Amino acid sequence: MASPPALSDDGISVFWHEGMLNHDAGSGVFDTGHDPGFLDVLEKHPENSDRIRNMVSILRRGPLSSHISWHSGRLALISELHSFHTPEYINELMEADKEGGKKVCLGTFLNPGSLVAALLAAGTTLSAMKHILDGDGKIAYALVRPPGHHAQPTQADGYCFLNNAGLAVQLALDSGCQKAVIIDIDVHYGNGTAEGFYHSNKVLTISLHMNHGSWGPSHPQSGSIDELGENEGLGYNLNIPLPNGSGDKCYAYAMAELVVPAVQKFEPHMIVLVVGQDSSAFDPNGRQCLTMDGYRNIGRVVRGLANRHSGGRLLIVQEGGYHITYSAYCLHATLEGVLNLPLPMLSDPIAYYPEDEAFAVEVIESIKRYQKDTVPFLKEA
DSSP states (O other): OOOOOOOOTTSEEEEEOGGGGGOOOOEESTTSOOOOSSOSOOEEOSSOHHHHHHHHHHHHHSTTGGGEEEEEOOOOOHHHHTTTSOHHHHHHHHHHHHTTOEEEETTEEEOTTHHHHHHHHHHHHHHHHHHHHTTSOSEEEEOOSSOOTTOBTTBOBTTBSSOHHHHHHHHHHHTTOOOEEEEEOSSSOOHHHHHHTTTOSSEEEEEEEESOOOOBTTBOOOOOTTOOOOGGGTTOEEEEEEOTTOBHHHHHHHIIIIIHHHHHHHOOSEEEEEEOGGGBTTOTTOOOBBOHHHHHHHHHHHHHHHHHHSTTOEEEEEOOOOOTTHHHHHHHHHHHHHTTOSSOSSOOSSOOOOOOOHHHHHHHHHHHHHHHHHOGGGSOO
């Protein structure tokens, strides 16, 4: 895949490889892979290639296309995976692939072609980070699947096999970057990324998610506010579990009151935005109500943080988002915000429910009080 000439700082370098479309998680009742025998139509697994095809096409043919340059992804080397994952776990995946695949955990299926797709997702994200580290561009977007933020150092979880963002951040650290922040707005807790850096004070992980709690052995973390990290990492994992139904105003308030102050005090040298459009209105996997305006605002805020703290360097990594059409629209809006475009380039085809943010604001204020009383680097002098 040939790349056009590099864009200016106002463009986004998108890293993509169509081989990632070959991961097929099957069909059944939602994400279970189960056929009960009494349904004529079984759904595709939520994490299917259609969702990503629409994201690719809206960026290629939509109004944002002139702001984007395309770059080819690659397979990750096995040795590269060991920077985040244990060799034993990687060997388990490779053995499962040799044996024709298996159900790794709840809703997570390693089928023929899945491991290659996961290696492409990891390698493509690493390429996007290296693009930034080498000074070839300031803003890069890894348009990847299968997603990664639930994958822990020793196990798969939540449709994820390899932790794409975690691998990229570790590459940045290994390349001399002193501190990095990960801002995860997927509707589910980025537990795998948090687990990978849970003992580190070099990576601040911030996750805004619905308050779903643990969902079993593959996801023992609850995403609660008291999962703060351990040892040197104490206080460097900030969870923001938001009430179900939180929308644009709530997320904007959480960004302003919790995310921005934490990032400003941490002063990172690299910023990674982990995006999942499953926090959007009507997503089948989420219970939040973000609209295009909400995503656009988040993109704008994060770009401002990058300009202030990391010399404009920003890596964006794709995670969830399972409404086939609206996820693509919300991605487009996020990147509009990152580019600081003055006016929306696409109108919202779904709009939103009326939002009563009073309860969400109360929750965010209680989280802020907890963090200021508990997290050393956030305590007021």
